Amino acid sequence: MGSPAKRVLRYEVAMPVDAFLADLSAVLPERALVREQERVAPWLTDWRGRWTGASKALLEPGTTEEVAIIVRLSGEHRVGLVPQGGNTSMVGGATPPADGDAVLLSLRRMTRVRALEAGSAIVEAGVILADLHAAAAASGQRFPLTLGARGSATVGGLIATNAGGTQVLRFGTMRAQVLGLEAVIAGGLVHDGLGGLKKDNRGTSLDQLLIGSEGTLGIVTAARLRLIPAIAERGVAWVGLDSAEAAWSLLGQLEEASERVEGFELVPAECLASVLDHVPGTRSPLEQTHRWNALIEVTAGRGEPEPPTATLERLLAPALESGRVADAVIAGSEAQAEALWKLRDSISEAERKRGPAAQHDISVPPAVMARFMTDAATRVEHAFPGTRAFGYGHLGDGNVHFHVRAPAASSRDWAESGEGKAVSRLVHDLVTDSGGSISAEHGIGQMKKDELARLASPARLQALRAIKQAMDPRGIFNPGKLVD
Amino acid sequence: MGSPAKRVLRYEVAMPVDAFLADLSAVLPERALVREQERVAPWLTDWRGRWTGASKALLEPGTTEEVAIIVRLSGEHRVGLVPQGGNTSMVGGATPPADGDAVLLSLRRMTRVRALEAGSAIVEAGVILADLHAAAAASGQRFPLTLGARGSATVGGLIATNAGGTQVLRFGTMRAQVLGLEAVIAGGLVHDGLGGLKKDNRGTSLDQLLIGSEGTLGIVTAARLRLIPAIAERGVAWVGLDSAEAAWSLLGQLEEASERVEGFELVPAECLASVLDHVPGTRSPLEQTHRWNALIEVTAGRGEPEPPTATLERLLAPALESGRVADAVIAGSEAQAEALWKLRDSISEAERKRGPAAQHDISVPPAVMARFMTDAATRVEHAFPGTRAFGYGHLGDGNVHFHVRAPAASSRDWAESGEGKAVSRLVHDLVTDSGGSISAEHGIGQMKKDELARLASPARLQALRAIKQAMDPRGIFNPGKLVD
Incomplete structure (x- = not known):
């Protein structure tokens, strides 16, 4: 123990990261390379405290050019990069490996809204979802994707995980919001897809390839995202149902009759009871208890001739008459609508308390x-x-x-x-x-890697591994996640 | 010339295809392997007669399992496969190389509609677009993508080229219609994505990877495609405008005011004149000549409270009053709507005659x-x-x-x-x-391969080549197309 030979060996093993950081410090602005461990440490553990990794530094580039330099040099030194946005991964996707051989790459300083137009915005990877919502609202528009972590989740992370949320029914996942990407791929080459071409058939789409790839194929630095006209009004209903099948059939009828059904959340009696027991200020929206409940939201834009509560009444009346819906209430005000949504949004909290x-x-x-x-x-x-x-x-x-x-x-x-x-x-x-x-929204990350390997089809595994090898021949992009 | 040594050499060069076909004939049903050159020949030239290739046989599998056998054996023999649907490629994408080293793989016998549900259909790659339209219509739905070649273009080809058409404005390209794919990838492995999961984050999407890849990464055998409620009514307007910028601004206003704008086709005065001169039975829709014209289509589904002609009137009135639109006419009947669309649809024909x-x-x-x-x-x-x-x-x-x-x-x-x-x-x-x-709709194929190599960014070329190598290590999928 402690023999000179061993020390030399340890020194050599540690070399790549040190040499990488030394090279970086010569070319990056000081602000972009953080070596103080007390500033690095907060980002080494995921927000739920399930995974902790190690990193000798925290890279905080401010521009795409700096990301390109980092990627190029990391490839030359074969040092892993662990991209991180809001650190809100549910599957350990943004936590570095424990061995300290990889380096954290935070996109949080890249927060510019580069352009905001009718129908789209170009935003950098570090823009927080809530800030994007605010920027869109300030222009009379909205970004049609939201989720619980909107106060910290960043655009880059949302894209890397193809995030979902509560509006997927009508507007799709993050994939459907991305009109184009800017990303740095192996060798530090910059892919610029921000033009937002609606039709572009030059082979398979690099944008699509990177969406949902969890930072394992390249680093997303910016995106052109879809904006839609702001909602003028919404209508929210709570309905009681006898079976999940009845809910499914109701959803089909609603979707056939109107394109404005934006949310349809199923809440079993168990969940509602849990919320009513554990969350202060909640009360049952219907008089009786129903085996299943559904929260339905319909919206209308400016200039739409029919108000959304009228749409809900028109859509639900025949279902109530025929008995397919046992009972229903339509929120008469925005406060009532909020109260109904609170029942849905409190399920996780109530179940945690339970x-x-x-x-x-x-x-x-x-x-x-x-x-x-x-x-x-x-x-x-x-x-x-x-x-x-x-x-x-x-x-x-x-x-x-x-x-x-x-x-x-x-x-x-x-x-x-x-x-x-x-x-x-x-x-x-x-x-x-x-x-x-086995992963609808959160991705695979570290948490489900073994389950993916156990359960995915041979075709999926072969393709994921081949693409990983092709796009990341030096193994620098988010090592230890998704597939090996 | 004709020396024994040379004959042996020629024989050896020809070997892989012959050995491949011999192996196939032992395992495929007779119907799936066509060797008579008179039956192969019609498919060796593209429909416009610009490219002609050679193939010793025409493979016509009837099932996904047969495609898997073909792909597995072609890999073992390193023999190229040229997938073909309706043979309507505009860029030589479905024509085999001239050297005869590759074999035509027609998907035309795979024409089953495996399922037809509310909201989606599972159809095989050989289903012709017009037949899909008919099947959807028979169930009170529609498939929201159409184009000129709908009488011969197949689902597989539409997916492989991410086809567009006249409804992209509202509904997107083929990419937006694909809810899931079945495809055979290298080694004959079958990827089954037909479940139609709306949320699935298990790494990058294989479905998205294959869309627009022009048969160079795998063979699409079936797809789950989106269906939407049938149109109850449409409204069509023809407007005269002073500038292309005015048209662009009008489109923005329309899209902001209504989600039902389905088509917006720009027609310069030149094109309209060409149509009126060369296509019998056409007449100018407006009294005066305008530098630019736009054809606008708005639709309404069943149960929509506002008829589409009323929507058009409501949307166009302020633009006419303010003079942003010089003149406009709204079709008063389906026959008039057809006549307006005919002006747009006849442009290619008129220009060809001109x-x-x-x-x-x-x-x-x-x-x-x-x-x-x-x-x-x-x-x-x-x-x-x-x-x-x-x-x-x-x-x-x-x-x-x-x-x-x-x-x-x-x-x-x-x-x-x-x-x-x-x-x-x-x-x-x-x-x-x-x-x-340089390719909005038609793809790269053979025709634009050199231009893609000349003009694409280093990032795009690196990624396309790496992915091709990864997904097709033996070079069997549509050789000579897109990238080398």
């Missing part, structure tokens, strides 16, 4: 979702006595938050225990059997 | 399109005296059909002459300088 549980970010084909929720819950509860399982969420997207409550008296970290993990494997097996995805 | 010309399938960022059309026309006419240049087409998509008429008394094949090619290079240079694409 006790330990394993959550699953999964999707199944929309047409089988209603049945999946019932069948999978039965299977899980049968296999793991004492658990209670149910799905809730964005029905039209087929994206269930599949929630399994731990048996009574389980420890707080039950989800990470042997039983909790076995539950998750079963859920993932059932999802795969139904033709679904 | 004389030789070089056409360019290009796009520029929508915001600069109006200016591009004017500036580029001036540049071309100045550099090539006697030519007459103008753009027409899908204004909102930024996709100009940029048309350059040959000087008087030019030969019929002027577009392929030295001058014609020089014109095209200049147009492509101007497009590139404007941040545009």
